[in-house]
Amino acid sequence: MKYDVIVVGGGMVGAATALALADAGMQVALVEQRQPMPYDNASEPDLRVSSINLASETWLRQLGAWQHLQQMRLCPYQRLHAFELASHVVAFNAKEINHSHLGHIVENRLLQLALWQQLDGKLSLYCPAYVTALQQSAEQASVTLNTGEILEAKLLVAADGAKSQLRQFAGIGTHGWQYRQACLIARVRTPYPQQDITWQQFTEQGPRAFLPLPDHQASLVWYDNAAKVKQLAALTPAQLQPLLLEAFPAQLGQVEVLETGWFPLAKMQVNQYYQNRVVVVGDAAHTINPLAGQGVNLGFADAKLLTDLLTTAFNQQQDLAAESLLANYQRKRRLANNIMMAAMDTFYVGFSQQMPLLRKLRHLGMAVASKSGKLKSFVAKYAVGLS
Ligand SMILES: Cc1cc2nc3c(=O)[nH]c(=O)nc-3n(C[C@H](O)[C@H](O)[C@H](O)COP(=O)(O)OP(=O)(O)OC[C@H]3O[C@@H](n4cnc5c(N)ncnc54)[C@H](O)[C@@H]3O)c2cc1C
Structure with missing residues (x-):
C-alpha cells in the first residue's frame, strides 16, 4: 500500500x-x-x-x-504553587495571564x-x-x-x-543520562472535593508534587533516590500511607493510598x-x-x-x-x-544540593520570585506554552 x-x-x-x-x-x-x-465512566x-x-x-x-x-x-487547575519553605510560596494564578485555567490533568x-x-x-x-x-x-x-x-x-x-x-x-x-532520582506515583483519595490547584514542594531529596484528579482523588509524585523509590513501590498501600503522610507537607490532608507505581527518570x-x-x-x-x-x-x-x-x-x-x-x-x-x-x-541540580550557601541562595531566589509579578507572569506564560 x-x-x-x-x-x-x-x-x-x-x-x-x-x-x-x-x-x-x-x-x-x-x-x-x-x-x-476503551473508556468506562465507572472505572477508576x-x-x-x-x-x-x-x-x-x-x-x-x-x-x-x-x-x-x-x-x-x-481536571482543570487554576492555581500552581511551588515552594521549598512554606514562607516563600511562588504562586501562579490563571487570572494573572487572563485565562480561566493554567492547564488540565x-x-x-x-x-x-x-x-x-x-x-x-x-x-x-x-x-x-x-x-x-x-x-x-x-x-x-x-x-x-x-x-x-x-x-x-x-x-x-x-x-x-x-x-x-x-x-x-x-x-x-x-x-x-539516567537521573539518580526516580519517582513514585500514588493515586490517592483525599478528604477534599475536587481541587483547583497543583503544587510542588522542593526538598533536597527531590520534589513532592500534588496533581488534582476529579472528585476526591489526586495523583501524588514523590521524587527520591532510585533505591528508596523502589523500596517504597514494593510496599502495600497501607504500609506506604504513613511514610507518605510524613514526606508530604501538611496541606495534603489525610489521604488514603489507592494505587502506586514507579518510573525511572532519564x-x-x-x-x-x-x-x-x-x-x-x-x-x-x-x-x-x-x-x-x-x-x-x-x-x-x-x-x-x-x-x-x-x-x-x-x-x-x-x-x-x-x-x-x-x-x-x-x-x-x-x-x-x-x-x-x-x-x-x-x-x-539546584534543589538536590545540600550546601548551606546554595540553600540560602535558593531561599533568597524563591523569596524574590514569590514577589516579582513580571517574572512570575513570564514563567507562567512559558510553562503553559504561551511564550
Ligand atoms: C512519571 C512521569 C510523569 C509525567 N508527567 C507528565 C506531565 O505531567 N506532563 C507532560 O507533558 N508529560 C509528562 N510525562 C511525559 C509523558 O508521559 C511523555 O512525554 C508522553 O507519554 C510521550 O508520548 P509519546 O506519544 O511521544 O510516546 P508514548 O506515550 O511512549 O507512546 C508511544 C506509542 O508507540 C507505541 N509503540 C511503541 N513501540 C512500537 C512499535 N515498535 N510499533 C508500533 N507501535 C509502537 C506504544 O504502544 C505507544 O502507544 C511524564 C512522564 C513520566 C515518566
Whole structure:
C-alpha cells in the first residue's frame, strides 16, 4: 500500500500527528502495536496522568480531540504553587495571564482514546502491528510489518516512544543520562472535593508534587533516590500511607493510598531529528525530567510544527521529506527542547544540593520570585506554552 506519510506509534503524540496530516488531506497510515483499552465512566482513573498546558489544549481543540476528552474525564487547575519553605510560596494564578485555567490533568490513555475517536475513518489503522524492517531509497521509504504487509510512503514519522524501534532502524543515535532520582506515583483519595490547584514542594531529596484528579482523588509524585523509590513501590498501600503522610507537607490532608507505581527518570535527545525519510517526534526524539510536567507538551509542539510544515509542502506539491523542510523542523524543535531540558536540569541540580550557601541562595531566589509579578507572569506564560 502507498501513503503520503506513515506514522509509527499511536500514543498521544503519534495519534495527534496522524490526525493533523489526515485532516490536511494526506493519505496516512498509523501503525500501533497495542489497542488502547476503551473508556468506562465507572472505572477508576489510570495511574499515568499528564499535565496538559494551554498551548497543547488549543491544538487538541483545533483537531477536535479535546471535545471527546471532555466527554470522558479531566481536571482543570487554576492555581500552581511551588515552594521549598512554606514562607516563600511562588504562586501562579490563571487570572494573572487572563485565562480561566493554567492547564488540565488528564489520563494519558483517555487523551489517546480521544484522538483515536477523532481519527476514526480518516486514515488506515494497522493495529495491533509493529515494524520489522525499514527500507529507504531516494524517492520513498517502506516498512514491513509483522503481519507481512509492506507499506510505502514519502515520509515515515517515528512516534513510538522513548525506546523507538523505528529510530533504531533508521540509525538515529541518542545522547543523555539516567537521573539518580526516580519517582513514585500514588493515586490517592483525599478528604477534599475536587481541587483547583497543583503544587510542588522542593526538598533536597527531590520534589513532592500534588496533581488534582476529579472528585476526591489526586495523583501524588514523590521524587527520591532510585533505591528508596523502589523500596517504597514494593510496599502495600497501607504500609506506604504513613511514610507518605510524613514526606508530604501538611496541606495534603489525610489521604488514603489507592494505587502506586514507579518510573525511572532519564534525559535523552536524538543526535539528529531526521535521517533520510524518517523523522522523530515526542518521546522518540526526547525524554525530559517530568518535574515540571512538560514531556508530552514538548511532543505536541514537535507534532504541531512538523504537521504545519508538511501541510504547506503537501499543498505546494513538494517532497514531504525535503532536506530544507526537515532541517527547519530540527533547528526549531532542537532549540526549544534544549531550553526546556536545561531549565529542568537547573531545577534538578539546584534543589538536590545540600550546601548551606546554595540553600540560602535558593531561599533568597524563591523569596524574590514569590514577589516579582513580571517574572512570575513570564514563567507562567512559558510553562503553559504561551511564550
Ligand atoms: C512519571 C512521569 C510523569 C509525567 N508527567 C507528565 C506531565 O505531567 N506532563 C507532560 O507533558 N508529560 C509528562 N510525562 C511525559 C509523558 O508521559 C511523555 O512525554 C508522553 O507519554 C510521550 O508520548 P509519546 O506519544 O511521544 O510516546 P508514548 O506515550 O511512549 O507512546 C508511544 C506509542 O508507540 C507505541 N509503540 C511503541 N513501540 C512500537 C512499535 N515498535 N510499533 C508500533 N507501535 C509502537 C506504544 O504502544 C505507544 O502507544 C511524564 C512522564 C513520566 C515518566
